[in-house]
Amino acid sequence: MKFSNTVAKCVACGFLASRVAAQTFQRLGTCPQLGCIFPPDQADFLPGQWFDIRLEVHAPQNGSERVPYANPDGNFTFTIAKEGGAAAQPATQYFKLQEPKLETWNFTWYEDLFASEADTPSFVKVASKAYRKVALYEPGQYIATLTYQDGETTQANWTVRDIPTKRRAKNTVMFIGDGMTTNMITAARLIAHQQINGKYQSLMAMDQFPVLGHQMTHSIDSFITDSANSATALYTGHKSTVNALGVYADSSKSPADDPKVATIAELFHEIHGGGVGIVSTAFIADATPAALTAHTRNRGQYGEVVDSFLRGIQNYTWVNWTGPDVLFGGGAEQFYPNKGSFQGKDYYAEFANAGYNVILNNTALQTASNDSKTLGIFSVSNMAKWLDREVYTENLDIAETAPDGGNGSATDQPGLKEMTLKALEILHTRNPEKGFFLMSEAASVDKMMHVLDYDRALTELLELDDTIKATKAYLESIGELENTQIVVTADHGHGFDVMGSVDTQYLAAQETDREKRNAVGVYEQSGLSQYVVANTSAPVGSDQNLVYTEGVNFPANVDPRYTLFSGVAAFPDHRENYTVHKRGPRIPALNVTGFDEDDYYVNYIDAVTGFIVNGTLPVSADQGVHSLTDVPVFTQGPCQADFGGVFNSIDVFYKMAGCLGLSRTSPVAR
Ligand SMILES: *[C@@H]1O[C@H](CO)[C@@H](O)[C@H](O)[C@H]1NC(C)=O
Ligand SMILES: *[C@@H]1O[C@H](CO)[C@@H](O)[C@H](O)[C@H]1NC(C)=O
Ligand SMILES: *[C@@H]1O[C@H](CO)[C@@H](O)[C@H](O)[C@H]1NC(C)=O
Numbered sequence: 001m002k003f004s005n006t007v008a009k010c011v012a013c014g015f016l017a018s019r020v021a022a023q024t025f026q027r028l029g030t031c032p033q034l035g036c037i038f039p040p041d042q043a044d045f046l047p048g049q050w051f052d053i054r055l056e057v058h059a060p061q062n063g064s065e066r067v068p069y070a071n072p073d074g075n076f077t078f079t080i081a082k083e084g085g086a087a088a089q090p091a092t093q094y095f096k097l098q099e100p101k102l103e104t105w106n107f108t109w110y111e112d113l114f115a116s117e118a119d120t121p122s123f124v125k126v127a128s129k130a131y132r133k134v135a136l137y138e139p140g141q142y143i144a145t146l147t148y149q150d151g152e153t154t155q156a157n158w159t160v161r162d163i164p165t166k167r168r169a170k171n172t173v174m175f176i177g178d179g180m181t182t183n184m185i186t187a188a189r190l191i192a193h194q195q196i197n198g199k200y201q202s203l204m205a206m207d208q209f210p211v212l213g214h215q216m217t218h219s220i221d222s223f224i225t226d227s228a229n230s231a232t233a234l235y236t237g238h239k240s241t242v243n244a245l246g247v248y249a250d251s252s253k254s255p256a257d258d259p260k261v262a263t264i265a266e267l268f269h270e271i272h273g274g275g276v277g278i279v280s281t282a283f284i285a286d287a288t289p290a291a292l293t294a295h296t297r298n299r300g301q302y303g304e305v306v307d308s309f310l311r312g313i314q315n316y317t318w319v320n321w322t323g324p325d326v327l328f329g330g331g332a333e334q335f336y337p338n339k340g341s342f343q344g345k346d347y348y349a350e351f352a353n354a355g356y357n358v359i360l361n362n363t364a365l366q367t368a369s370n371d372s373k374t375l376g377i378f379s380v381s382n383m384a385k386w387l388d389r390e391v392y393t394e395n396l397d398i399a400e401t402a403p404d405g406g407n408g409s410a411t412d413q414p415g416l417k418e419m420t421l422k423a424l425e426i427l428h429t430r431n432p433e434k435g436f437f438l439m440s441e442a443a444s445v446d447k448m449m450h451v452l453d454y455d456r457a458l459t460e461l462l463e464l465d466d467t468i469k470a471t472k473a474y475l476e477s478i479g480e481l482e483n484t485q486i487v488v489t490a491d492h493g494h495g496f497d498v499m500g501s502v503d504t505q506y507l508a509a510q511e512t513d514r515e516k517r518n519a520v521g522v523y524e525q526s527g528l529s530q531y532v533v534a535n536t537s538a539p540v541g542s543d544q545n546l547v548y549t550e551g552v553n554f555p556a557n558v559d560p561r562y563t564l565f566s567g568v569a570a571f572p573d574h575r576e577n578y579t580v581h582k583r584g585p586r587i588p589a590l591n592v593t594g595f596d597e598d599d600y601y602v603n604y605i606d607a608v609t610g611f612i613v614n615g616t617l618p619v620s621a622d623q624g625v626h627s628l629t630d631v632p633v634f635t636q637g638p639c640q641a642d643f644g645g646v647f648n649s650i651d652v653f654y655k656m657a658g659c660l661g662l663s664r665t666s667p668v669a670r
């Protein structure tokens with residue numbers, strides 16, 4: 001079939017196009033027709049990037065999309081044509097593969113909330129084929145055509161980007177402030193940097209980057225993203241679906257068989273043999289670190305994620321992966337032998353047997369060898385927050401947080417800076433010529449925004465800023481700053497901003513909720529930031545005013561009388577007194593005995609001196625949610641000029657991968 005005929009034919013096709021407007025629920029995102037191609041229409045590729053293809057043909061048996069045939073036709077033709085090139089060829093011929101075997105399954109979905117309430121799902125039968133580990137090498141436009149069910153067609157227009165193979169950066173350090181927005185950076189600056197008459201006397205490290213861009217975080221099938229979905233876009237150049245890591249979401253039951261796309265870590269490892277470092281303050285199986293090596297529809301497969309860090313993907317034909325040089329974070333519950341670790345195995349032992357130096361506290365981190373591959377797991381679950389590590393240290397004393405899985409508490413935890421600097425020392429020592437790719441995530445900016453704990457969120461952001469500053473200084477000291485592209489970005493936002501200040505003493509002294517609201521000062525009554533003043537009688541900007549300096553700015557006083565009047569745009573029921581939570585991260589809403597367990601109300605012991613703010617989210621939400629905003633991308637180093645302006649989340653991948661020279665324009669062995 002000629003390319004031009006295929007296109008002409010599609011104009012007339014589509015009598016089976018969706019009759020359901022995909023919104024709250026979708027039969028399958030990215031597949032409005034009954035024939036599905038993954039990667040779908042509009043997909044972009046790096047030349048030579050490995051990916052899987054999944055074809056599905058759907059036969060809805062009931063509901064508004066019902067079709068007259070009982071079973072989907074397993075007789076597919078699937079062709080690939082390059083625009084301006086040869087005629088369309090069967091994919092088996094194009095990729096020199098055997099015809100894949102036919103798979104069949106069925107699934108159900110709800111067309112809307114009424115159907116969900118009535119529990120009347122629509123039932124769909126599926127026939128499918130998958131082509132594993134293929135690549136397109138020549139830049140240009142490609143048309144993939146699936147013909148099924150007596151000539152019905154679905155087409156995907158794919159773009160292999162014209163990205164030269166020349167390597168311009170030796171190393172990449174990618175910082176991700178999870179959930180971090182420009183509004184949060186602005187607020188963090190206000191609580192940590194002195195100003196005089198409206199002029200800041202010092203700036204954030206981020207403020208000092210030469211190039212700033214904005215990335216659009218829209219997902220492939222929803223406009224709000226989660227961290228799995230967005231990390232997939234940032235690391236692979238392919239948009240994806242909420243909860244999916246490194247795959248396009250298919251409709252099959254197994255989360256492991258969805259079509260994969262190669263990540264920047266996998267490509268860097270395969271093409272340059274360089275070192276990969278993965279650092280996060282989250283439990284390390286969490287989405288942002290996981291997306292570098294995991295390929296699963298379900299980000300909750302934590303045990304499998306940890307196995308993928310070590311061994312890559314074993315059960316499907318996929319890239320060779322021999323583990324990162326550095327893996328640092330929390331999440332011990334996926335490592336010591338228990339029901340949370342993969343197959344109940346001891347992953348400290350699995351890593352040690354693969355040659356890793358395994359360390360479990362900051363003391364051991366500081367003295368660890370720079371020569372060995374290193375696994376550092378410092379707590380159960382997410383790591384302690386800067387505010388608890390540095391100010392309210394008694395909060396570290398929580399039983400059963402020790403990384404060995406025992407009853408102890410994880411009192412000796414590093415911060416993001418300590419982990420990142422050690423990671424750099426190891427990566428540089430082990431890869432003096434080949435270079436490295438390091439991802440370092442400030443995970444709890446997002447986690448603390450979710451629970452409306454703004455003091456912790458903003459100090460996590462300041463810790464990230466401190467880490468960036470220290471990273472630049474370290475790279476300069478070893479002569480690698482010029483060779484390293486540094487990219488600082490986020491994966492999505494939260495609807496956070498600062499609208500004024502609050503007199504917390506006045507607020508606590510008032511009787512009624514309406515009176516308490518008069519403690520809020522807006523416009524000229526917002527006054528000046530009290531967080532930067534430790535000792536009100538000392539001169540502004542003097543050393544006495546800066547307690548937690550270490551050469552960078554943190555709040556001098558985290559608990560001033562006049563605090564930020566800040567908040568997010570969407571929240572559960574909660575109470576606000578606008579004071580720092582001294583006893584540990586906030587719990588804004590609780591389920592209450594006597595009501596459904598997913599029905600959340602204001603936490604009756606949180607901020608008791610404050611006023612109640614009725615929620616705007618569904619009552620099943622106990623936390624805030626992500627928002628639509630574009631997020632910033634700060635860049636310096638080789639290729640910095642590529643990062644200005646407004647672009648797509650996936651473009652971050654193409655810009656970084658292009659700078660590292662990860663394109664392959666001639667075929668390599670599969
Ligand atoms: C399979 O489909 C092709 C074209 O779509 C058609 O020519 C062929 O007859 C079909 N084979 C069977 C066994 O239905
Ligand atoms: C749907 O698939 C399941 C297996 O996943 C199978 O047991 C069942 O028979 C199928 N139902 C129909 C109606 O095909
Ligand atoms: C569709 O069929 C399934 C399985 O027979 C059934 O459970 C479901 O209620 C039906 N849905 C509708 C919308 O009729």
Ligand SMILES: *[C@@H]1O[C@H](CO)[C@@H](O)[C@H](O)[C@H]1NC(C)=O
Nearest residue numbers: 007083141142143157158159
């Ligand atoms: C495929 O998409 C590209 C970019 O959007 C466009 O230039 C081209 O015309 C499209 N080709 C077809 C056949 O739709």
Ligand SMILES: *[C@@H]1O[C@H](CO)[C@@H](O)[C@H](O)[C@H]1NC(C)=O
Nearest residue numbers: 256303304305307308314315
């Ligand atoms: C790989 O397949 C085996 C055998 O089916 C299974 O036990 C294991 O869980 C799979 N591994 C992963 C990482 O999913």
Ligand SMILES: *[C@@H]1O[C@H](CO)[C@@H](O)[C@H](O)[C@H]1NC(C)=O
Nearest residue numbers: 270318319320321322669670
């Ligand atoms: C993967 O690694 C193994 C062991 O190092 C090697 O034998 C094999 O050739 C590699 N495969 C590819 C495709 O590079």
Ligand SMILES: *[C@@H]1O[C@H](CO)[C@@H](O)[C@H](O)[C@H]1NC(C)=O
Nearest residue numbers: 358359360361362363364412
């Ligand atoms: C830190 O880990 C080392 C082993 O690597 C251990 O000997 C030491 O006791 C630990 N320190 C603390 C404070 O847990």
Ligand SMILES: *[C@@H]1O[C@H](CO)[C@@H](O)[C@H](O)[C@H]1NC(C)=O
Nearest residue numbers: 366367368369370371425426
């Ligand atoms: C690791 O490298 C750093 C900086 O290059 C150096 O200061 C430190 O002593 C090294 N550590 C070890 C254990 O060799």
Ligand SMILES: *[C@@H]1O[C@H](CO)[C@@H](O)[C@H](O)[C@H]1NC(C)=O
Nearest residue numbers: 399400404405406407408409
């Ligand atoms: C841990 O706590 C459990 C129950 O609280 C106790 O039975 C066990 O002996 C403790 N283990 C250690 C090592 O202290």
Ligand SMILES: *[C@@H]1O[C@H](CO)[C@@H](O)[C@H](O)[C@H]1NC(C)=O
Nearest residue numbers: 591592593594595596597598
């Ligand atoms: C809240 O829900 C959990 C289940 O998620 C349940 O175990 C717990 O008892 C509920 N709490 C109250 C106070 O109802």
Ligand SMILES: *[C@@H]1O[C@H](CO)[C@@H](O)[C@H](O)[C@H]1NC(C)=O
Nearest residue numbers: 508577579581582606607609
């Ligand atoms: C506000 O609430 C927090 C959290 O419950 C509490 O720690 C703090 O002491 C309260 N502040 C005032 C001024 O009452």
Ligand SMILES: *[C@@H]1O[C@H](CO)[C@@H](O)[C@H](O)[C@H]1NC(C)=O
Nearest residue numbers: 513514573611612613614615
């Ligand atoms: C919160 O909503 C409830 C109804 O759900 C209402 O009775 C109450 O007055 C509201 N409180 C405030 C402070 O708006």
Ligand SMILES: [Zn+2]
Nearest residue numbers: 179227446450
């Ligand atoms: Zn989040």
